[in-house]
Each structure stands twice: as structure tokens, then as C-alpha cells.
Amino acid sequence: MIEIKDLHKSYKMGSNSLHVLKGINFSVEEGELVAIMGSSGSGKSTLLNILGMLDGADSGEYNLDNVPIKDLNETKAAQYRNKFLGFVFQSFNLINYKSAVENVALPLYYQKVNRKVRQEKALKYLEQVGLREWATHLPSELSGGQKQRVAIARAMAAEPKVLLADEPTGALDSKTSYEVMDLIQKINDAGNTILVVTHEEDIAHMCKRIVHLKDGVIVEDKKIEQVRAEQYV
């Protein structure tokens, strides 16, 4: 699904150049649930941004579902993001004046899906995250866990190839974190490919594979025995 070869990325900080990714080689099969771990400054967010086409790499190859991702202009990148990727952010990033269902329907709007179909689909995904009865509520009326579930429903609504979650539990208490991870596991069980960036060990162990990043290189990449989140809920 994802194939990365010798990826390099550096940022210019004044006259200095900060080499953040120093040759990443990495691939993800369909249906995997991968945790990307690393301390701050390890380059894990940069990697996720590149995977999410929010940022471009300096050199190296990136293929997503056999499509080479290279030299995208903003319009193309937006279309690819919409088609291939679902995003889940640490701070949820729901649009605060839109109801839950409108938030979920937003990616479909950009896919130019007809209004009625959009509404149906959005409700279906809200149902999947268990928030159907909260459909007309504004984000401000939802708890943190509920907000993140709406965000996950939104990410799933466009039926992406890969779900990218950037510290999805970072702003949540541990109980809610496990609820969210339970949901992510279930989505993965249904066959979806998911990448989770986290620095929490317990969250990482709820994935099926852990990739450790340190100083811009992968220091460890291992398959693990998945810990089901269900038992903590």
C-alpha cells in the first residue's frame, strides 16, 4: 500500500540546515495497523506529513497504492488527499460551527458527492462510531472522546486507502484513549490500513507493528502481538 525508499527531508533554519529524515525505507501492506514511535524531534511528524502529502520530500520515492507521489501541485495534492487519505488529528480539528454530521460529510462535499448521498453516508459512519444520536450536535457540545470519534468518522467517510492518525489519543485521558483505540482496532479489523503516530507505549502496543524513529532514521521495525483495547473499556 505504502512504499518509501530512501526518503530525505531537511528544513532550513536560517543559515543552518536541519536534516530531519535521513533516508527512510519503509513499506506498509494493506490492512496493517502501524504505530510510528519516537521522541519529539525524531522526525515522526515530518514523516507523517510527507505520507499525508502535506509536505514534500527532498529526495526519495513515495508510492501510495502504486501511484507515485511526486511534485504535486496544491490542487493535485488536495485531490489525492481526498481520494487516498483520511486524517485524524490530536486536537480533533472539527469545524466548530458545523454539526457532527456536517463535519463528517465535509470530505464527501469536496468529492462532489450529491447532498443526499452525503448525508446518508455521514450518518452511516457516525453510526459506526456510535454517535448517530449526536449527529446534529455541534463539536462544542461533545466530549473529547466523542469529538475524536466524529473526527475518525470524518476520516473514514471518504473511504480512504490509508488512515493517518497523528497522536489521536494525545489530548484524551487514558480511558477515552482506549475507547478511541478500540474504535481504530475495529476499523482495522474491517481491513483498513492505519498509521498511528504516538509516543505512548501502551497505545503503540495496541497496534500490530511498531516502527521506532530516532534522529531521522528507523532504528527498529517489529511486528508485535496486538493488545486489544476492548478489555480496558
Next chain:
Amino acid sequence: MWLFDRDLWVEIFHTLGKNMFRTFLTMLGVIFAMIILVLLLGSANGMSNGFDKVFAGTASNSLFVWGQSTSEPYKGFERGRRIRYKIEDAEILKKQIPEIEVLAPRIELGNHRGVVSVYRKGQTSGSAVYGDYPEIDNITKKKLVEGRFLNNTDIEESKKVCVIGEETYKLLFEKGEKAIGQDIRINGVFFSVVGIFKPNNNINIDGENAVFIPFTTFQKAFNSGDRMGWMAIAVEPNTKVAFVEKQIKDILKKKYDIHPDDERAIGSFDMSEIFNNISAFTGVLKGFSFFVGIFTLLAGVIAISNILLITVKERTKEIGVRRALGATPKVVKRQIVVEAIVLTAFAGLIGFAIAVGFLAIANSLWGSGDDFPFVKPMVSIPQFTISFMLMVTLSVLIGLIPANRAIRVRPIEALREE
């Protein structure tokens, strides 16, 4: 067609409605600008209409010619010779100058601008007495209060009838007394009143205290023979009055042996000059109003652009999320530009409605044009359309500034966790 995309509008009204107060403040600039523009244009139009009303009844393409005294000796004549026209001159001029549409000869009793005693039952009015042809009515329209003006039968039969001014009526008759059919006496000759006219309140060539009698009657009653005092001449609409004026003077100078360079011998007054001056004045006024209004409008639209810039800054994160979810730069840009257009157009319409209300009030208070030239102050549809189109165009151009700012926001920066 994206214009009919319901979701676009839902998005736009959502964002605008979210900050009602700020949206309103933003629009205030354009509302005021539109009010100013429409009020200025409307007032200019009102003034222009007012002047039109003042001149209503006076043929704009007309001139008046009378005789004065020569100022140059010529062909053995000394200077200071009084020029007196003959009635045949009217026919000569009409025949030789085809551009003359109407030529009404007139003769005046006594000296020019002099007054003659008119009697009735012991009451006297010092009035101007004119011998006229009915055609004069085509050049300076008389507003008749009662009765009729002179007609061709009066001329043909040399009837002893007269049309008197309102002022004359007041001097000769009791208040409310019936004047039509009554006789008045001028230099011992009795004339029957057939009409009373009201002065054409603004342009007033004949005065209010005047008596008109048929030209032919005048000749017989006062023995004026073939003399003619002056001529009122209407020129064809497409001909310059000055051109005809020159021809008339040339013909008359030749006929009466006046030195070709003598400027004083023939008196004349070109009515179209006044009209041209006034229409130039109102034209400048309108142009100026438009100019001021449009720049005020520009300032208003810039204010909208400014607020949208702030909004874009505030919505950086939201825009970033939208971009991450697949909003293309085009979609983001379009939304901001349409917001600018909606704000401007809506504000413009509100301002327009308010200003039209003001103009309607002004119209009901002063719109009759009796006190000063101000009639039907209102903007015309083309004026409104042009200003509105201009405003919307400006809003598109200026909306592009915040829109471009919005798409310059890179989603990665917008989404960076603080």
C-alpha cells in the same frame, strides 16, 4: 454551475452568520458608501430635473433679436442711428434661412421695457403692451390660468382681444372678479380679455404685468404701420443657434446699411447658451457625484477586504483542515471571493434601499421644485446598474487579496499543534 451549488451558499452564510456583529460592521462601510453615492447622484438628478422644469415651456434652441442704435458711421449715416425693423423682414429672414423653424414678430407699445397705462373702471395698471403672433407661444409658453391665448382668427380678423398677465389682473380687477369677456382700455382703445396667464415662474421674458394683443390689431389700433419691434426665433433642433444668429445679423446689416463690424446695432440674445451652461453645470455635478461616490465605494469595499483578511487569519486552522480533507485551492479561493461579493452586494442593496428612502422623503418635501430647482431626485436604472456592477467587480478584485492569502496558507502550517 457552482453558483447554484446549495452547499457553497450554506458554507458562506454559515461563516458570515457566525459573526453577525462583525459582518454587520464590515458592511457598514459599503452601506454608507452606497447611501452617499445614491444620494449624490439622486440630488444631482433632482437638480437637473429641476432646471428642466424651469426651462419647460421655453424652446431651448431659440434666440431673440431686436433693434438698437448703430455705433459706427457707415455709408454716409452717422452713428447713433436707431434701427427699426419692418414686418417684411420676418418674411425675408424666413425665406432666406431655412433653419428657422418659428419666427414670431412682436411690436411693443411705448419704449422698450416701457410701460403703458391700461385702464379699467378707474383702476390703472402700468403694463407692457405687446402686439404678438400666436407663434410666440411655441417659443415662450404661457401658462394660462383662464381662457385662451391669441389665435390665428384674432390675427386675421384683427380682433380687439387681449391676454393679460396675472399681475395685470390683480391691478385691474377685484379679487375673484371674472375677467374673461370684460373690457380694458389701452390708449383709448377697448380690448376684450380672452385669457389670463401665469408667469412661467422662472424664465420670464415678458414679465408678469403684460398685455398681449394680436399683432394686426396693434397695427390698426396704434398706427404702427409696418414697424416691427423684435423677433423671437426658434431654430431647428440640430442647428446651432449661433450659426443662424450670424446669418440673421448679416442679412439685417445689409438691409439697413449697418457697418459690418458694428456689434451694437442689432441686439440679440441666444437662449441656447443658458441651456448649454446649465446642462454643462449639471453634467459636471453628476460626474463629480459619481466620482466621489465610486471612491467612497472603493473605500467601503477595501474595508470588507480588510475584514476578510482578518477572518482568513482567524480561520487559518479551519482552512488547513479543509485543505487536508481535500479542498482544492480553487474551492477555498472561490469561497472567500463569493463571501466578499455577497457582503458587498448585500450591503450595497441595503444602502441603496436606505438612500432611495431618503430621496423619496426629500422628494415629498421639496420635490415640487417651487422653491428651488429640485425635482424628482432619483437615480436612473442605468446609473444604479453601473454603480452596482462596478461595486461587484471591485469586490471580486479586492476579494482576491484575502482569497490568495487563504490559499497561501499551507495545510501543514495551519495544522501544526501549538
